Amino acid sequence: MPDNEKIIEIEVLRYRPEQDAEPVLQTYQVPFTDDMSVLQGLQYIKDYLDGTVSFRWSCRMAICGSCGMMVNGKPELSCKTFLRDYYPGKLRVEALAHLPIERDLVVSVGDFVKKLESVKPYIIPKEARSLDDGEYLQTPAQLAQYEQFSSCINCLLCYAACPQYGMNPAFTGPAALALLHRYNADSRDGGKAERMELVHSEEGVWSCTLVGYCSEVCPKGVDPARAINMNKTSSAADYFLRFVLPKGVVK
Amino acid sequence: MKRSNAPIFWSLFGAGGVLSALLAPVLVYITGIGVPAGTGMPSDALAYPRVLAFAQNPGGKVILFAVIALFLWHAAHRLYHCLHDFGVHPGLPSKLLLYGSAFAGSAAAAALLLTIGF
Amino acid sequence: MTRLPYVRPMQGWWRRNPYYVRYMLMETTSVIVGLYAGILLVGVWRLSQGQAAYEAWLAALRQPWAVALHGFMLLAMLYHAYTWWKVLPKTLPLIHVGGKPVPGLLLSAAGWTATLVISAAVYAAVRWWGL
Numbered sequence: 029m030p031d032n033e034k035i036i037e038i039e040v041l042r043y044r045p046e047q048d049a050e051p052v053l054q055t056y057q058v059p060f061t062d063d064m065s066v067l068q069g070l071q072y073i074k075d076y077l078d079g080t081v082s083f084r085w086s087c088r089m090a091i092c093g094s095c096g097m098m099v100n101g102k103p104e105l106s107c108k109t110f111l112r113d114y115y116p117g118k119l120r121v122e123a124l125a126h127l128p129i130e131r132d133l134v135v136s137v138g139d140f141v142k143k144l145e146s147v148k149p150y151i152i153p154k155e156a157r158s159l160d161d162g163e164y165l166q167t168p169a170q171l172a173q174y175e176q177f178s179s180c181i182n183c184l185l186c187y188a189a190c191p192q193y194g195m196n197p198a199f200t201g202p203a204a205l206a207l208l209h210r211y212n213a214d215s216r217d218g219g220k221a222e223r224m225e226l227v228h229s230e231e232g233v234w235s236c237t238l239v240g241y242c243s244e245v246c247p248k249g250v251d252p253a254r255a256i257n258m259n260k261t262s263s264a265a266d267y268f269l270r271f272v273l274p275k276g277v278v279k
Numbered sequence: 280m281k282r283s284n285a286p287i288f289w290s291l292f293g294a295g296g297v298l299s300a301l302l303a304p305v306l307v308y309i310t311g312i313g314v315p316a317g318t319g320m321p322s323d324a325l326a327y328p329r330v331l332a333f334a335q336n337p338g339g340k341v342i343l344f345a346v347i348a349l350f351l352w353h354a355a356h357r358l359y360h361c362l363h364d365f366g367v368h369p370g371l372p373s374k375l376l377l378y379g380s381a382f383a384g385s386a387a388a389a390a391l392l393l394t395i396g397f
Numbered sequence: 398m399t400r401l402p403y404v405r406p407m408q409g410w411w412r413r414n415p416y417y418v419r420y421m422l423m424e425t426t427s428v429i430v431g432l433y434a435g436i437l438l439v440g441v442w443r444l445s446q447g448q449a450a451y452e453a454w455l456a457a458l459r460q461p462w463a464v465a466l467h468g469f470m471l472l473a474m475l476y477h478a479y480t481w482w483k484v485l486p487k488t489l490p491l492i493h494v495g496g497k498p499v500p501g502l503l504l505s506a507a508g509w510t511a512t513l514v515i516s517a518a519v520y521a522a523v524r525w526w527g528l
Contacts, residue, residue: 045401101413128402136402172493191364191417194407213491225280234285237360238484239420257487264286293488299430300481300508303474305516307433309523310440311467315459324523325455327448334444343441347434354431361424366408381431388438391445 033059036115038069040081041122043129051129053120054078060111066121067095067106070133083133090247093183097133098122103188103245124184126194140184143200146226147208152219170215177210177255179248186242186252192235199235200226202242202252209255224266233259288356288378295353302346331395340392348385355381426477429470482508 035057043051056073064072067085074081086092088107095106100120111119127135186202187193193201200208208227212220226232236256243253313320323329333339355377362369369377411417443454457463485508486501493499 043403045403046399051403051405125405126407128404130400130402168496169493172496172498173491191407191410194410195363195366225282228282229280230283230285231280232283234283234289237364237424238487239417240484240487241414241416241420243487244416251487254487254491258490260286260289261488261490264290267282267286268290295430296427296481299427299474300478301512301515302519303430303433304471304478304512305519306437307467307471307474309520310437311458311470312464315455315467316464320524327444327451330444330451334441343437347438347441350430350434350437354428354434357424357427358431361421361428364411364421364424384434384438388441391438391441394445395441 034061034115035059036069036111037118038073039118039120040070040073040132041120041129042081042132043123044080044131051122058111060115062110062112064111065107066097066099066104066109066111066119069111069119070106070121081133082131091181093181096124096183096185096188098125098188103185105183105185105247108247124188126188126190126197127184135184137184139197140182140187140201140204143204144182144207146200147204147211148219148223149207149211151211151214151217152222153216154218164216166215173215174210174213177206177213177250177252180206180210180250181248183247185245185247186250189239189241189245191239191241192237196235198231200231202256203250205233205236205259206250206252206255209259224263227259228263228267233257233263236260288352288359291349291352291381292356295349295351295356298346298349299353303350306346334392334395335397337397340395344385344388344392347388348381351381351384352378422476423480426473426480429473430477433470433474478512479509482506482512 037055038058039053039055041051042048042054056077058069058072058077060069060072065088067088070081070083071085074083083095083097083106085095085107087094090105090108093105096103097106098104098121099106099109100114103124106121121133123129123133123135127137127139130136180203182203184203190199190202193199205227208223211217212223228234233256236253238253238257240253243251246252309320310325312318314322314325334343359369359374359377362373411421440451440454443450458467482505486504489504491498
């Protein structure tokens with residue numbers, strides 16, 4: 029080992045259901061260089077120190093959303109977090125909070141998939157169209173109404189950030205509600221009325237208490253807190269005006 | 280899926296939040312520090328004749344009622360959610376107690392202000 | 398393959414991250430808004446009972462512990478106002494001016510300015526005007 033090589037101590041929260049009653053921390057000494065990400069640190073552990081450590085990863089460039097985990101208690105993409113920023117301190121890596129641990133750093137995402145399906149995440153046309161009608165035309169201003177909310181990579185950092193989801197998994201959650209808004213706000217879409225039933229419910233926007241940590245941790249600038257709380261305002265307006273304006277409050 | 284009634288309490292919470300963000304610091308200062316300790320306020324700024332005249336004025340009544348009532352509704356809503364955040368899971372009885380207190384406080388404020396007369 | 402998903406407990410969740418601690422502080426300041434409203438309600442009640450009762454309420458406010466309590470409440474109310482305007486932009490629809498989004502901080506700044514202006518106006522009214 030070269031003299032100038034640095035070693036960082038990485039603690040990994042292990043959980044092997046076939047042998048562990050509950051998760052346990054295991055420490056590894058990992059040599060690293062300044063360009064290495066936390067993901068590369070984990071890959072070093074798996075390649076040279078302990079092949080049994082399990083974790084998800086794919087693109088290594090913060091676009092696939094696979095490598096989310098808790099790094100020193102904060103939800104991060106491990107490919108976008110660097111070992112040099114934690115050295116000489118210790119690094120603690122755990123599975124994303126508020127989600128059940130399947131094994132080591134791998135969490136169950138089944139509930140999230142159900143939540144995504146529940147928001148009807150597809151364009152519901154306002155009226156039937158044929159190919160002869162041509163393409164939808166959309167101005168930059170119309171695009172600006174939903175573009176940021178379409179940037180979600182489903183990395184689940186916002187669910188790990190959201191204590192309301194942690195305390196009540198029935199809550200639809202930040203990413204799913206941001207996606208719901210993405211479709212409601214798209215000028216091509218006509219399915220708002222169908223989605224609002226979910227929005228108006230306790231499991232919709234009304235479980236959110238604007239902690240705001242979801243938007244803090246989002247690696248793509250989606251701002252789910254904005255999406256949800258904007259809808260609180262319109263949901264409340266609709267609540268009071270629904271008898272006066274049965275067709276709904278104009279957006 | 281059942282529609283939540285949260286908008287009622289959220290709107291009252293929001294109104295109370297805006298009003299308290301605008302007025303609470305200066306009011307707490309005047310009534311709790313400025314006048315009692317005599318810092319930056321003459322000690323008779325809250326004298327009985329002056330405050331009575333304010334409370335007897337219809338506009339003054341509206342302001343006093345709005346401040347007391349909306350501050351109470353704001354606090355009740357946050358306290359309900361605070362309990363939940365601290366791990367206490369309040370159900371309907373707590374909701375009735377907290378929002379009921381805000382209602383009772385608002386009703387009391389209205390009744391007292393009317394008793395004070397014009 | 399054995400599957401036994403492990404659910405971690407939520408107890409003490411807010412102590413695990415400074416961001417959450419600040420959130421809990423923000424929530425608590427709202428409860429203090431209610432405490433102050435209670436003090437004002439007692440004041441209105443005493444006012445309705447006549448001069449002697451009202452002046453007893455004023456006398457209680459002059460006690461050192463009362464002044465100290467209000468000092469603490471003042472700090473809480475300032476934090477409440479600061480955080481209120483900070484988060485309020487999250488409840489507003491996206492606004493674009495000249496193709497660019499209006500930043501939330503601008504709206505927060507408008508709120509903080511409103512608090513300053515209205516506080517100054519109320520102070521002036523109580524201090525100098527016939528009320």
